[in-house]
Amino acid sequence: MPERLIIPSPEPLPLPADPILLQGLLLLTFVLHILFMSQVLGGSLLYLGATVAGGRKSGHPLQRLAHTLAGLFPWTVAFTITTGVAPLLFVQLLYGSFFYSSSVLMAWPWFAVVPMLIVGYYALYWVSLKGKDRPAWARLTVGGLAAVVFLAIGFLYSTNLSLMQRPEVWAGVYAANPYGTSLVTEAALAPRFLHAVLGAVALASVLVLVHGAASAGSDAAYGRAVTRFGLASFVPAALLQAVVAPWYASHLVPAVRDHLFDLGSLLGQLTVAALVVSALAFVLLVAARGRLRYTGAGAALVVAGQALLLIVRHMARNQALAGYMPEGLWRVVPQTALVVLFLALLVVGLATVGYMALRVRRDRVALAEVAAERRVAG
Ligand code: HEM
Structure with missing residues (x-):
């Protein structure tokens, strides 16, 4: 040390x-x-x-x-x-x-x-x-x-x-x-930040692709244009990750880097799973060409791949800090009532957010239908 x-x-x-x-x-x-x-x-x-x-x-x-x-x-x-x-x-x-x-x-x-x-x-x-x-x-x-x-x-x-x-x-x-x-x-900051920005662009593009596919039923020309735009941002962002991610990985601490593709370790298994899921998502989203079912499945896989990558990121941090953890940092004195209350509030909070999102979506769909009817009438 x-x-x-x-x-x-x-x-x-x-x-x-x-x-x-x-x-x-x-x-x-x-x-x-x-x-x-x-x-x-x-x-x-x-x-x-x-x-x-x-x-x-x-x-x-x-x-x-x-x-x-x-x-x-x-x-x-x-x-x-x-x-x-x-x-x-x-x-x-x-x-x-x-x-x-x-x-x-x-x-x-x-x-x-x-x-x-x-x-x-x-x-x-x-x-x-x-x-x-x-x-x-x-x-x-x-x-x-x-x-x-x-x-x-x-x-x-x-x-x-x-x-x-x-x-x-x-x-x-x-x-x-x-x-x-x-x-x-x-040295690791540039690829780390670039990795975050490209990931953000790819995830935002996935929402655009879902929006394009969902709109295609009511307005085919709009759906096509949006899907084209979504692919034009998603594909380069995802492909650039293939360059930036190994660059970032090369700066990880040796204990992490050396096990990144080691299928005998949990870290390696999760990394490979994240890559496979993300690659599948990429193929599905590109091949979907605006079809809602495949685009939705691709989007779900993107989220799953992202979640796996964040677990890998978390394990890498624990590994990097393993030699530095001061004694007593993770000393536990359980406060069960507090934790149960937190979990209950978390579930209620997430359910409320989900309900709000559904309501917003329903209102937006209704507004879009009214606008489409007006366009047809006009
Ligand atoms: C809208 C503006 C924000 C942007 C663009 C943003 C972006 C980011 C990015 C890129 C990371 C990953 C950094 C890395 O690991 O290299 C991150 C992590 C994080 N952000 Fe945000 N963030 C925003 C707002 C916030 C706010 C307002 C909070 C808290 C109130 C927050 C809490 C966190 C935490 C706690 C992490 C790290 C979690 C961990 O390492 O486990 N962020 N954010």
């Missing part, structure tokens, strides 16, 4: 439940966070793409797609934030000694996430509520501002979560700059 290793002692408060359960909950909530976050980060980039590709001619199908994407932003930003809070609590609970240290080293950029979030949220609200009646340059400017802000937030998350896994550099970073303004970059 390096000489100058400063890892804060764990908080005196013990964990309220078994760390396995807490890691399961961290993963569950983090998967949800990534699904919504992708619709914000990837979705804002696709919004810009659809606005440009839709051109100036009013009634272009991609202009309609841009407005549809814009309509989702107030929801997806809100869900990104709420589904981010839960994993944030679990990360602090399980990895407090690491996460707080890296957050202190980059305190000011880290604090900046909140004002940036407000600016990005406001910009997307504008796009959603006012954008439709404004010229393309205004939509591109405000939407572009939002995309840059969310890219910057994603970058700060990648920086912090990567720095927390490297206690060996903290003392040196602090000695060089004790003012909390360090933005420590490392």
